[in-house]
Amino acid sequence: MRGKKRLTDRWAPTPKVMGVPWLVVLLGLHCAGIYLFTRGFLLTRTELSASSLPSDLHLSPCSSSSSDDPDPAPHHLHPSRPGWTRPTVDRILILIVDALRFDFVAPSTFFQEKKPWMDRLSLLQHLASTQPNSSRIFKAIADPPTTSLQRLKALTTGGLPTFIDVGNSFGAPAIKEDNWLHQLVKNGRRVVMMGDDTWTQLFPEHFNESYPYPSFNVKDLDTVDNGVVQHLEPWLHREDWDVLIGHFLGVDHAGHIYGVDSLPMIQKLEQINAIIQNVTDVMKSQKHLENTMLIVMGDHAQTLNGDHGGGTSEEVETCLFAWMPRSLPSSISSIFDQSTCSLDLNGGNICTSTMQQLDFAVSISALLGIPFPFGSIGRVNPELYALSPGSWDPQWHLTAFCEDSRSDLETWKHNYAHVLCINSWQVKRYIDSYSATSVMGFPTDDLRHITDLYNKAQSSWSGSKNSPCMPENGTINGFSNFLLSFAALARSAWTEFDLKLMGVGLGIIIISIICHILVFVRVHSQSNVYGNKTEKSSDHLQISVAFFLVAVRAVSFLSNSYILAEGRVANFLLASTAIASTRSSLVYGKFKKHDLVFLILIIFIRFGIEMGMTKQAVTNPFLKYDSGSDFDSKWLPSLFQGHDFATLFSEVSPMIFLFLLAFVSYKIITCIVDASGIKWIVTIGAMLSYALIVTFWLSERSFAPRMVYGIGFGLLVLNFVIRSTGILERGDALQRLRNLALVMVAAWIPTILILLGKQGPFAVLVCVFAGWSIISSKNKGLLDDCKMDPISVMQWSLLAICLFYQTGHWCTFDGLRYGAAFIGFDEFKIVRQAILLFIDTFGISHILPIFSLPFLVVLPASSSSKKRDKTVIFLNLTQVYLLYGLITAITTTLTILCVAIQRRHLMVWGLFAPKYVFDAIGLLLTDVLICISALFYC
């Protein structure tokens, strides 16, 4: 503290005092604005805490007869259990295969082309083709966001998922809304769970027995699956359960790490097939499982890269397979949709149907005969319902005289109509109570239309009750129509944005930008007073050019295509500035080599970005992360792929680049630092880190990364000591600033390098050389070379964005490189892994560029450093930081504006919202880093 005070006396020129507090104020404004906007934007439907009770059924119009005559004929299934409908199966065994694509299950004849991963779950296909009356393959459509937590929540509550939960993914909160697990427990059923531990986080006290396994370690393909296998069979032989849930994660993890088209994925699928084979064998042999339904389903699907989270058809089209060991009446085939049938590989006929995952919760509830979850808005799926033997029993409120005359089909239809009646009543009740309690209900017109549909269906139902032997088609259609219309309405209208909060948040951000500009103008004019003989007109021209570029980039966010191509747009703008700067050096008749170097570097960056973008589209072996073993360098043209030469090259080239980088670092350190003590410490630290990185690549030993992190931390501490005590240094303010900035950057580079994997050395080299080119091309032809140059700052920020994309990142949650979180550590600890992932994601695009910004001010001044006034340097530094922050703030504001405008866009959850989250985090991080830098350097 005392040291700091002394420093303030020593290193605090007056103008700095004016700039830095403002940076903190801006940070505060940004925080407030983003917080409010996020509250408004990511807030969705109101969760109602009410839950359904068995006795509620008396309120429904469907149960009038049953209340007069409760349970006329005691049934063999569960005579004593309370419920809304009669249970139609004894038990349900749900096997969830995380990230199960539809084409994993459906025969390859359904698709244009047979791919290696198809037809691996041959047992399911065999069952579907040989037992068409007791098994069915469904294409299950999930509602985005397609992340496990949201899907599980929606699957159990029967509601639509909300985006905000993505943010809560790391600490899954228990589900508060009514759901079928809750109903099961309340109605005395026994639930057993094994597998993914997300379930126990969502339902902490619902399971009689649970065997949770950690789900976050994506590199681990087997722990969860083996755990399920270990417990599944013993439980199948026991009788003390009603619902058993097994959640396999191997397929999801194999996709994340290796992609769909990979050997581990095929092995995983074959393992799952064997497990299901085993399960069906047991089910056929055990008497107590005779009336048990087996459901094999995915919670969501995945792209060929193994990514999921968005709303593309690849991600939402998952699968549900249902099978009963018992055979069912043959008239079931008339209920099934026969439209999509195809021959399978063995010549058998396979049909598939399509269902919404939204319908899953209520269908399960109907099968088990428990009250439907209060907030469920799904419809009991007719095909799934027909697969249960109980739905064919002539049991419900059937007047004796027409019982004999009824066919199986008519009986079923009658039963189904009754279930749909309860279902519709339950949904209508939910609509009413939602409209009554929610701040923003549904549009009145739509609501009136829905109510009309309900009344019509209800009157058709009462009509058919009076003449009980009439066919129920009209009633079923009426109810279905009501339920489907409401689901459509809910889907379209339910992302409930709080426009007021969003507006206030956006307003605060815009105010912050105005403040930002005012502060910048103040500091700028102040520096003009201090600075000497500035050419006013060229100054204005440069600022307007820089802002034109910012504006182009910012406005481009209004279109989803430009967001997708953001890396290319940034590269295009960076290239434009580089070409313009080359042109201007030609005007002065001195073509410098750094111009050419910069142009060539941009070509490298450009190919890097394009490689990164292809990874988004298809599995790309170049970028797949596997802690370094088959991780090719990305600049390698794909035509060489697969040759020995290519393998050798990709193994060796990172090393070569690393040696080059070591050499360059040594040069830079000796050139910039003047104090020999610091010079030696930093050089030794850097070289040791590089050696450790090579050790890690060759041996995969985990001590090496940890030591690299340790060295980085040590250098940071050293830097802080230097800054606060002033030891080991001599020289003026300029030299001091250089030392501090260099030690800071040197402390971060090795950590970022090792987290980036084998592409790291090349990316950092590009970064160093591009930074050097920007610094050298700065302020050509002007004498006052310590002055802030807006175009250089703009280039610096564009370069940062390019580096983000060049290193294989992009703005979605599945674009995070999870593998990087496990470098040096094998076991999962949330805080530690989150920090590593954070450094990997933002290291080269935020931390490094912002901490190295002082070079932009202090390096060109080397020739005339004697004349430099301390005040001018710090004024310029403050200006640079203000401008950099301003550029980031403006682009982020446009992102926010664009998200607000496009909030009803199809891709809002897949593209705009993640982009918003990344940009918002990026802005706050930039602000924090700028504040730290300003406090540290000034």
Added chain:
Amino acid sequence: MLTAQIGATTALTLHSLCAAGLAAGHWLAQSFYSSSLITDPTRTLRFLTVCEAPIVIVLFSWLRRDHDRCTFIKSLGRGLIGLPIGALFNAFGAIVLGAPVGLKYWPATIYWSMLMSLFTFVPAACVFGASKLDWQHILSYSNSFYRLSNVVDYMISVPAHGAILGAWLGAWPMPLDWERPWQEWPICVTYGAIAGHLIGMLLSPVLIYLHQRHIRTKVE
């Protein structure tokens, strides 16, 4: 000296000849192969280049500086050498900015950069040759309108800058997901370049007129 007598109207005439070359190329491609830029960009670009090249080289060789020391033939030769060199620069610029480089794009890229070279590099090569000062002078044109002393400088500089700016702007719609055929490389960039070049050719006589009036008032 010939160039001293050139006025705004002559410049306009010469520019319209260049524009006619472009129109002829387009018309030939359309009527003989019924290909337009969108259906077959490579062939159309080839026609445009082939029709435009002789016109540009001949016209600007006629306008060459240093009539005494440099013959018409020599100037033609400079233009012919300048064509591939300028194409190289343009292709390099396009690739830096993000033009696709796959094998199937090569022919189109080559013809496109030839055409760009005709718009930008070749006229200057014909007129100035390897005179470094003249080149520098013409590049610094945008810093001040009245600094250019010569009428021919305007005729070279304004359409060339127009073509480059037009091509730059023409690249903007490329990433959009409209899935129109003209969003392919190098179609919209060519459209932008031609449009920018034509605007530049309209603008240069205006600037020449203003420039000459300015000089006249100065003299008076």
